[in-house]
Amino acid sequence: MDGCPEHIAIPDLFALYNKQYRFGAFPSHKSNYKSLTDREKGHGSPEDCIGCRQCEGQCPQHIGIVDWLKKVGAEFTKS
Ligand code: SF4
Incomplete structure (x- = not known):
């Protein structure tokens, strides 16, 4: 995501979730x-989130992205 x-x-991660x-x-x-x-493709993962909330400032739907990203990461990394 830009920014x-x-x-x-x-x-894309939210769509997959x-x-x-x-x-x-x-x-x-x-x-x-x-x-x-995949870092080699230039992507970070939810656990890389530093909580800066720049994305939330840009989100027109005012989604709590930081909290949701934790759920997304947990969903796809559980065994
Ligand atoms: S808070 Fe948003 S913009 Fe900041 S690192 Fe996390 S996902 Fe990226």
Whole structure:
């Protein structure tokens, strides 16, 4: 996302989380998560979030992104 100093793909991660919530846990979701959080591709992951809240200032829906990112990270890193 533009403006995120940790280059976290916030909209894509939330879209993936919503997909999992609606349709269930498919193996492809976990591999998509790995790709969206791959440092070698320039992405940060939810656990890299430093809580600067720049994203929340830009969000027109006033979503609590920092808190939701923790849930997203937990969902896709649980075994
Ligand atoms: S609060 Fe986290 S996700 Fe939001 S811009 Fe800062 S580092 Fe990125």
